[in-house]
Amino acid sequence: MEALAILFGAGFTVAVCLALGGLLLGDCFRDPGARFVTGAALLSLLVFFLCSLKLAYPLLFLLLGAGLCLWGRPPGLPSARSAPRPTLLTFAFAAFFVLYFFHAMAPEASPDGAGYHLGLVVRYLREHGFVRITDNFYAALPAGVEMLFLFAFAFGRHSSAALVHLAFLVALAWQVYAYARRAGFAQAGAAAALLVFASPAVGIDAASAYNDVALAAIVFTLFNLLETWNETRNTRLLIAIGLLAGFAFTVKYTAWLALPWAAGYVALKSRRSAAVVAVWSAVVIAPWLLKNWIWFHNPVAPFFNRVFPNPYVLVSFEETYRRVLSLYHLKSRWQIPMEVTTRGSLSGLLGPVFLLSPLALLALRKSAGRRLLLAALVFGANYFSNIGTRFLIAPLPFVALAMALVLSAVPRLAIAVALIHAVISWPALVPKYAIPQAWRLTKIPWREALRLKPEGPYIESRLPDHAIDRLIEEKTPPGSTVFTFTPIPEAYTTRRVRVEFQAAENKLSGDTLWTAMVPEYVPTWRLRFSFPRQSLRGIRVLQTGTGPDLWRVHELRVLDGSRELSRAPQWRLTAHPYPWTVQSAFDNSLVTFWLCGETAHPGQFLEVQFHGDETADAVLIETAPNQWSVRLKLQGLDPAGHWIPLAAAPAASDAPRPLGLRRAAAEELKRRGNDYLLVFDTNVGADDLRANAELWGIRLVGEDRGARLYQLP
Amino acid sequence: MLFCAGCARLPESYPPPEQRKPLTVPTPDALSYYVSMDAPNADDYLVHDVSARDAGTWRWAYSHPVLRFFVPAAARLRFEMDFSLPERTFRDTGPVTLTFRINGGLLDSHRFESPGQQHYSHEVPYEMVRANAINLVAIDPEPVWVSKPDGERLGFILSRAGFTE
Numbered sequence: 001m002e003a004l005a006i007l008f009g010a011g012f013t014v015a016v017c018l019a020l021g022g023l024l025l026g027d028c029f030r031d032p033g034a035r036f037v038t039g040a041a042l043l044s045l046l047v048f049f050l051c052s053l054k055l056a057y058p059l060l061f062l063l064l065g066a067g068l069c070l071w072g073r074p075p076g077l078p079s080a081r082s083a084p085r086p087t088l089l090t091f092a093f094a095a096f097f098v099l100y101f102f103h104a105m106a107p108e109a110s111p112d113g114a115g116y117h118l119g120l121v122v123r124y125l126r127e128h129g130f131v132r133i134t135d136n137f138y139a140a141l142p143a144g145v146e147m148l149f150l151f152a153f154a155f156g157r158h159s160s161a162a163l164v165h166l167a168f169l170v171a172l173a174w175q176v177y178a179y180a181r182r183a184g185f186a187q188a189g190a191a192a193a194l195l196v197f198a199s200p201a202v203g204i205d206a207a208s209a210y211n212d213v214a215l216a217a218i219v220f221t222l223f224n225l226l227e228t229w230n231e232t233r234n235t236r237l238l239i240a241i242g243l244l245a246g247f248a249f250t251v252k253y254t255a256w257l258a259l260p261w262a263a264g265y266v267a268l269k270s271r272r273s274a275a276v277v278a279v280w281s282a283v284v285i286a287p288w289l290l291k292n293w294i295w296f297h298n299p300v301a302p303f304f305n306r307v308f309p310n311p312y313v314l315v316s317f318e319e320t321y322r323r324v325l326s327l328y329h330l331k332s333r334w335q336i337p338m339e340v341t342t343r344g345s346l347s348g349l350l351g352p353v354f355l356l357s358p359l360a361l362l363a364l365r366k367s368a369g370r371r372l373l374l375a376a377l378v379f380g381a382n383y384f385s386n387i388g389t390r391f392l393i394a395p396l397p398f399v400a401l402a403m404a405l406v407l408s409a410v411p412r413l414a415i416a417v418a419l420i421h422a423v424i425s426w427p428a429l430v431p432k433y434a435i436p437q438a439w440r441l442t443k444i445p446w447r448e449a450l451r452l453k454p455e456g457p458y459i460e461s462r463l464p465d466h467a468i469d470r471l472i473e474e475k476t477p478p479g480s481t482v483f484t485f486t487p488i489p490e491a492y493t494t495r496r497v498r499v500e501f502q503a504a505e506n507k508l509s510g511d512t513l514w515t516a517m518v519p520e521y522v523p524t525w526r527l528r529f530s531f532p533r534q535s536l537r538g539i540r541v542l543q544t545g546t547g548p549d550l551w552r553v554h555e556l557r558v559l560d561g562s563r564e565l566s567r568a569p570q571w572r573l574t575a576h577p578y579p580w581t582v583q584s585a586f587d588n589s590l591v592t593f594w595l596c597g598e599t600a601h602p603g604q605f606l607e608v609q610f611h612g613d614e615t616a617d618a619v620l621i622e623t624a625p626n627q628w629s630v631r632l633k634l635q636g637l638d639p640a641g642h643w644i645p646l647a648a649a650p651a652a653s654d655a656p657r658p659l660g661l662r663r664a665a666a667e668e669l670k671r672r673g674n675d676y677l678l679v680f681d682t683n684v685g686a687d688d689l690r691a692n693a694e695l696w697g698i699r700l701v702g703e704d705r706g707a708r709l710y711q712l713p
Numbered sequence: 714m715l716f717c718a719g720c721a722r723l724p725e726s727y728p729p730p731e732q733r734k735p736l737t738v739p740t741p742d743a744l745s746y747y748v749s750m751d752a753p754n755a756d757d758y759l760v761h762d763v764s765a766r767d768a769g770t771w772r773w774a775y776s777h778p779v780l781r782f783f784v785p786a787a788a789r790l791r792f793e794m795d796f797s798l799p800e801r802t803f804r805d806t807g808p809v810t811l812t813f814r815i816n817g818g819l820l821d822s823h824r825f826e827s828p829g830q831q832h833y834s835h836e837v838p839y840e841m842v843r844a845n846a847i848n849l850v851a852i853d854p855e856p857v858w859v860s861k862p863d864g865e866r867l868g869f870i871l872s873r874a875g876f877t878e
């Protein structure tokens with residue numbers, strides 16, 4: 001029964017996409033692959049609006065989808081005459097399709113699929129639409145394909161979503177072949193389609209609830225439609241082109257070049273037509289930008305936070321994130337070719353045959369080759385922002401086609417290379433050359449796919465933390481929020497999970513915990529600025545150092561002799577950058593703090609303006625010593641309204657650790673909306689929490705495989 | 714849209730928030746639960762057999778040093794001490810055993826096998842400490858180093874000591 005629900009969810013979603021694509025393209029483009037992908041853009045937009053209106057209900061999806069299927073034209077499946085004759089390649093396609101199909105239908109066990117791709121889908125479906133999620137930056141990423149997952153998930157849950165993604169691979173491979181056949185190089189097209197289809201990274205990605213293969217299908221469909229529009233100049237195609245260029249952006253920001261590329265291509269022939277493309281792209285893109293603008297104060301969240309300052313994503317996080325993704329664990333970018341094709345340490349491998357991809361440059365001799373390579377360049381241009389193998393899937397079909405075009409100059413060479421690629425990409429052979437940890441398929445899990453075997457052991461064999469989801473479900477009441485430093489497969493829990501690195505407020509919660517257990521985070525540092533007693537209207541602490549540390553202030557006190565000036569309600573506090581938590585430096589609590597949000601660089605400041613003149617002779621900063629590159633000086637606002645230097649540097653000293661710090665940190669975590677704390681043995685401070693649970697005021701409610709779940713006080 | 718979003722204004726300023734109940738921290742002008750030898754009121758903590766104040770961040774502890782602390786009520790406490798055993802004296806004394814007593818009761822006796830910087834930390838039984846009262850801590854070194862010219866008896870160099878969680 002469950003297997004039928006899965007197949008229905010995926011099949012129904014694909015049928016609705018085909019119907020919508022058929023309605024839009026009519027007879028001007030009957031390719032079913034293109035119809036599916038174009039219809040997917042429309043369905044994604046439709047689900048977006050339903051989510052915006054809080055109307056994401058399975059029954060509504062069913063009625064709407066059924067209506068669209070009835071209204072839409074029957075899908076234009078290729079006729080028997082137009083389909084390729086069965087060959088060795090056909091058998092290769094069939095073998096890999098069976099492998100992928102059963103993997104996609106098996107319980108979803110991919111890290112990101114069971115993490116945020118479906119984690120957010122589960123939440124939206126539960127809430128019947130979008131909810132403001134500012135504690136998870138993944139919620140800010142546009143989710144064009146996840147809207148389709150949501151539609152499918154409503155009927156068949158996780159595996160339906162993965163099967164929908166697989167449908168994009170079928171649409172992609174078909175279009176690679178169909179385009180090449182139309183362009184007069186069918187054999188190269190068939191070889192290229194197999195090169196893409198059998199690639200290990202493409203296979204496992206397509207069979208998971210990811211979005212990389214969907215993006216590849218979208219941009220190839222866009223290319224296909226542009227080529228066709230160039231021949232037919234049909235206006236309907238322009239609308240589809242605009243929708244697909246926008247859809248590509250809503251699947252992954254890195255595909256933003258689809259819009260200028262498509263509009264530029266069309267503008268070369270007709271500027272008015274380019275405007276049509278731009279308008280329809282905007283129809284798809286604008287809602288996502290608007291959503292982020294309203295909820296994150298940043299239309300392109302979680303990136304460009306320096307341009308669009310907001311309280312939700314720290315600039316320091318963005319910089320670290322970009323730096324990590326641009327090199328992963330590699331020492332040099334020269335390692336990339338071997339890693340992405342053969343070893344697979346960058347989350348999968350394309351297959352060793354793609355080491356031949358420089359041969360594709362010889363396709364520049366042909367007009368079609370030049371257009372293919374331009375598209376590869378456009379969709380590979382942002383690759384170095386994230387060098388994961390998955391990010392090469394979008395340009396891969398263009399490279400494969402250009403490569404096959406060159407190889408096909410020698411009779412049957414392209415086909416031979418594609419078949420060799422298929423053989424050595426079969427799961428049994430990949431371990432012969434790839435590293436054991438490479439992300440890849442291993443077997444055909446048909447019993448799990450048909451639900452003849454229970455889900456749990458299968459998922460846990462691939463995602464050990466799945467057991468933690470069960471622990472959370474058993475030990476916490478519905479509606480609870482769990483804070484953790486380590487991501488878990490969120491798609492299998494109904495509780496709200498906050499991961500430390502996924503939002504600014506989570507980072508503050510994590511650092512609050514560390515304040516009580518990591519020595520350099522304990523607020524024992526005292527920085528005292530002394531200056532001649534005088535009348536002032538305000539003070540400003542200016543940061544002049546440069547370094548990797550984040551400036552933070554737990555408390556700032558203004559003194560007149562031994563007396564602290566009382567913090568009058570009329571005082572005005574501000575900080576630059578990240579002003580949103582400045583009050584935490586003035587709340588009389590050593591466990592809370594203002595965090596600068598950017599690594600130390602000159603010009604950062606913390607400022608207090610008094611209501612009128614106050615007499616003072618010292619400023620005391622209570623903070624933690626974890627900011628060695630920070631250099632501070634003090635300025636004062638004199639009664640004439642001029643900022644004057646007061647002290648060039650503070651005198652530093654150490655104070656003992658406050659008593660009750662652990663309890664205060666736990667209470668602060670609770671005050672920030674967290675109910676439970678999930679700690680793995682490998683997390684910093686795990687021992688302290690276990691040994692001093694009484695001092696923290698926390699209660700162990702459950703543990704499983706090195707993870708402990710504590711209830712906060 | 715991108716242009717408009719870029720023009721969004723940052724919050725200008727905030728008033729001070731509601732003041733919270735502060736945590737327990739030592740104050741510079743009153744006896745507390747922890748002392749550094751460079752604290753202005755460090756002398757207030759010294760009861761017996763610790764060298765007189767100087768400009769440094771440490772003091773010599775002699776044969777029977779005694780310190781006093783005001784210990785607030787707390788769920789669980791540890792006694793901690795940062796100190797050092799100088800190479801010069803260690804050459805003559807060899808390993809040194811420190812015996813810790815709180816309010817006359819034996820807390821612990823620990824042998825330090827090497828010279829240099831040391832950190833001592835030991836959980837304090839709840840009943841050994843008088844909450845919200847003055848508590849005496851005696852630390853007896855054995856053996857002590859005896860100066861041949863003047864007979865001065867040196868135990869260890871004290872940097873900071875006190876109660877913590």
